[in-house]
Amino acid sequence: MPTRDELKAKALEAIDQRREWIIRAAQTIQDNPEAGFQEQKTARFVSEKLTELGVQHDTGIALTGIKGKLWGGALGPTVAIMGELDSLRVPDHPKADPQTGAAHACGHHAQLGMMLGATAGLLAPDVLSALHGNVAPIAVPAEEFIDVEYRWNLHQEGKLGLMAGKQEFIRVGVFDDVDMAMMVHTTSRAEDRKFAVGGTSNGHVVKFIQFIGRAAHAGGAPHAGINALQAAMVALNALNAQRETLRNEDIVRLHGILTRGGAAVNSIPADVRYEGRVRGNTVAAIEDGNMKTDRCLRAGALALGAKVSIVTIPGYLPMRNDPLLMETFRENAARLVGADQITLHPSTRNTGGSTDMGDLSQIMPVVHPYVGGATGTGHGNDYLIQDWELAVINPAKAMAMAVIDLLAEGAARAKEVLEQSRPPMTKAQYLRLQDARLREELYEGR
Ligand SMILES: [Zn+2]
Ligand SMILES: [Zn+2]
Structure with a gap:
């Protein structure tokens, strides 16, 4: 049986071989931005790329979402590696769609590149067969909670239950056979250096x-x-x-x-x-x-x-990063950029934003690190990926290596994560909480 380091070397080599393919995919997505639950072109493109890799996948989940499956050599936990399909709307962004104002001002195009890259790495010869468990590459719709009236109408028409991508994925059961999940968000904040792990969110x-x-x-x-x-x-x-x-x-x-x-x-x-x-x-x-x-x-x-x-x-619910998943990711990111280039934020650090990864973190262990390579202001008209190697290739490699650490050697690390993690709620409790938060009132003004 190959060692974890041998498996990681194979995965890194496969990612390097696909370097141009991965970066071009992220750039193509950047050039065709679509807001949440309207990511038809983006989803079709990601589906084509998964097909090129030979990955079986379902499409059209929660309108535009995608879920693939890579089967390991033996039974074990399933790890999701995720990217988000949607853009924002920032009409004066240089890469904005002139008709819709949609623009990738939050770097989600980079995430899809990372997800495809990590998948390509794990498909390197002999890697999957050495893993005890499965990998689910997932492209999630609608992380930015915008176009509220549009989503409310979809909800009223019965086309959506919960009105954001991961929320609805939880509700319709996409994560029922997933045990833990990871994704990496881009950042332009200097204090995050090349990678940042930890912190929470609103x-x-x-x-x-x-x-x-x-x-x-x-x-x-x-x-x-x-x-x-x-x-x-x-x-x-x-x-x-x-x-x-x-x-x-x-x-x-x-x-x-x-x-x-x-x-x-x-x-x-x-x-x-x-x-x-x-x-x-x-x-x-x-x-x-x-x-x-x-x-x-x-x-x-x-x-x-x-x-x-x-x-x-x-x-959304506040974000909880799983400590052992964080450590697993940090170790592998350090191999790529050096430990001194990684910021570890305290678990209470909250810069005020929100993500539906927070919702998922309430029901299973997840990790949501940040990677540098972007400049400008997040959600602003100047937010752009400048360093594609850092922002796309490195996190793809870090995720692929983290998956190998989790699922190699009988999936000992993944099992440890599951034993130590204490998610605050079950899926059923989560759905009940969210149900109770939905309220409608007509105030008559007298
Ligand atoms: Zn955002
Ligand atoms: Zn974002």
Whole structure:
């Protein structure tokens, strides 16, 4: 039986041989950005690449998702290696789609390159047959929780249950035969150096709000109307007034966008829509922020005599990195870039963002490290991958090597991970929690 180091050498060689193929795949995806649950072209492309590698896979899961399976030489745990299919919308990004404003301003195109690269590495001759367990390459839709109204409509039509990719993957059972999962996100933060592991993230709930007024001639008969835009403005000012009640340690973020401000300038706005977020680093902090948000929304409606429809959609849960998976990843990343180029963040470090990898981390051991190679501001119009070797090839190698550590030698390491890990909830408990977080209210404004 080959040693783990021999298996890793084979995997690294296979990744190096496919270097151009892997980077070109990530770049092609960057040039064809699509927002969540609309990643048809991206999914078709990833499916073609998996077919080129000879990987059996299912497509169209949760609308656009993909799951493949690589069978090891003997039975054992299944490790998922994942990438996210969706882009953001940043219309003035240099790589934005001019029609849709979709742009890969969060580096998810790099993740798909990594996932394909790690898969190619594990397909090197004699590697899989030495593993006790399986590998599931997965391309997940819709990590960025945007286009809220679109997703709410899909939910109402019964096409989606939960409204983000990994959430819905959990619900429909994609992870039922997966024991642990890993993915690597790109970063432009200097303090993350070449790789960063550890830290947590905010959870959140998502708001879809409609202020309902009454149209009337804005010049001739404004007294006959009810101005939904003014109601929204009172509500948003009230929300700003709330900020002094938020505790620093809860890392609450209240933010959102108006997606409709009215229909015609000479008609009192009767239909105004707002998509928002309530983030916080505990479920209790999110609940508190959400209660205050709803109060502000009702206050705006009450002031103007408008109605407000408040839909609260279950968002993400805080991220928990599994310590042994983290260590397994860190060791392998260190072989590539040197231990001094890896940042280890304390488990409480939270920069305020959120990911549905947090949801998965509540029900199984996961690791969600960061890799450098990007410049600019995450979600900004200048976020670009500059160093493709660092941002795509290195994490592909680190994931492939981590999988070998987990599943070689009778999968001893993976079994240790499973024995030590204490996920806070089962899948059933997770689904019940998210169910309870979905709320609809129509406040009549009187
Ligand atoms: Zn993002
Ligand atoms: Zn992202």
